[in-house]
Amino acid sequence: MALDFFLTSLIVVLLPGTGVIYTLAIGLGRGFRASLAAALGCTIGIVPAALASIIGLAALLHTSAVAFQIIKYLGVLYLFYMALSILRDGGGMDVNAEKTSKGYLRIATTGTLINVLNPKLSLFFLAFLPQFLPAGAANPGLELAKLALAFMAMTLAVFVVYGACAALARDYVIRRPSVMAWIKRCFAATFGALGAKLALTD
Template sequence: MSWEFLLTSFIVVLLPGTGVIYTLAVGLGRGFRASVAAALGCTFGIVPAAVASILGLAALLHTSALMFQVLKYLGVLYLFYMAWSILRENGALDVSDNTAKAGMWRVAVRGTLLNVLNPKLSLFFLAFLPQFITPGAGDAALSLVGLAAAFMLMTFVVFVGYGACASLARDYMIRRPSVLRWFRHAFAGAFGFLGIKLASSE
């Protein structure tokens, strides 16, 4: 595993996307433990995309316009749903102390769905992972699995870091309802923008 792969992966994981925004929102609203559940869900949501790229299914997604469009608009609808959920008083940015296991489970499942319903993630892995395979070096599939596992581990660690930083600001937000309202609208707007951006993708 090359340092080029690790550095490139780190930059990709750091870039704000749906998973980062979701983990930050959960960290601000529910605290550190919930943000770990969000990070775990987002990381687990990478598995279908990684498996698809390794098995070559992402190539079919790339060539089948209908399949891509169906998955894309499911993802768009879910992003809009997340925007609406954040705007609700008891939604993803709820600052109550309710940290029941069922709530944590829902946080993780939502994070998983954010990545599962993003067809661009499979295409990203199809284009990204093969660049770091050495031609003629043993089993390519096994190497791809190792790269995907490293990418997922890095995603989890970085997202937990994002969640920890967000949870530190939670008490500040609880004491300032106007700031909380601003963050609700900002995160909802971010999810809405990502939904529009995904809808316009080809």
Template sequence: MSLEFFITSMIVVLLPGTGVIYTLAVGLGRGFRASVAAAVGCTVGIVPAAVASIVGLAALLHTSAVAFQLVKCLGVIYLFYMAWGILRSGGALDVTADKTAKSSFKIAITGTLINVLNPKLSLFFLAFLPQFLPADTANAGGALIQLALAFMAMTFVVFVGYGGCAALARDYMIRRPTVMTWIRRSFATAFGALGAKLALSD
């Protein structure tokens, strides 16, 4: 793994996206342990995109408008569903939710679906990973797998950091219902905006 790959990947991971917003929301609403589950889910959600890019399936999304539109529509619907859930009952920001293993599992599943239902993630890996593959690489498949695993590891570490920072602010937030209301509205708006952005993508 080159220094260029590490720096570029870190910049990409740090940029706010659906996974970052979801992990922050869970950290604020349910605490650090739940945010780790969200980080795990978001990281696992990268696997299909990474595999698709490595075996060339991402090219199908790039060349087939029907395939891209189908996955995109599912992703848009899910993001809007997340926004509505946060506004209606708190969703990830429901501070009264229990912290059982089942609850953590559901949090992880949601994080996984957020990334799985984002077709742009497959296209990102298709364009991103080959740039850091030397032309004389003997085992291109193995090298791409190593790069994908490194990217996932960085994603998990950064997302856990985001979740931890959000969890630290949790007690301050939940003692102030008005602040929590605005936080909830902000996250709902963010998910709605990301859904609209995905809906308008080509």
């Protein structure tokens, strides 16, 4: 695989999107292990988009305005739900000193849904992966699958680092409830803004 693929993928993965914001929020609210579940869920959420790109179904979202709009507004509603969930007591970013494995599956599922309900991800893969397909590849599908797996591995690694950094700041936040209150508002506003941005996507 070409160096330009890894460099471009790294830049894309590092950019703060819904998955990054969610992983950071969980890392701050629940600790490192919970952030691992979030990172894994967000990575799994890439699978449908990658498969759609490989088998050509992403073209449906590109040509069918109805299909795109349906998925888009499901994604918008989910992002707004995430914003409200963060603000309410007992939401995903509820911080306490106790670390428990309870809810890891739910955290991973939420991370998966965040990416599954983002139609732009399918269109991104449709436009992104073919650019790095080797000329004259005997099995284009296999080559695209390798690129998709490499992108997912990079996503998981970067998100784990993001979660670890957020978890390191957790103890500081626990001792300062007012700081956490402001952080929760900022994350909620970010999810709301991402939802509004998605709603305006053509």
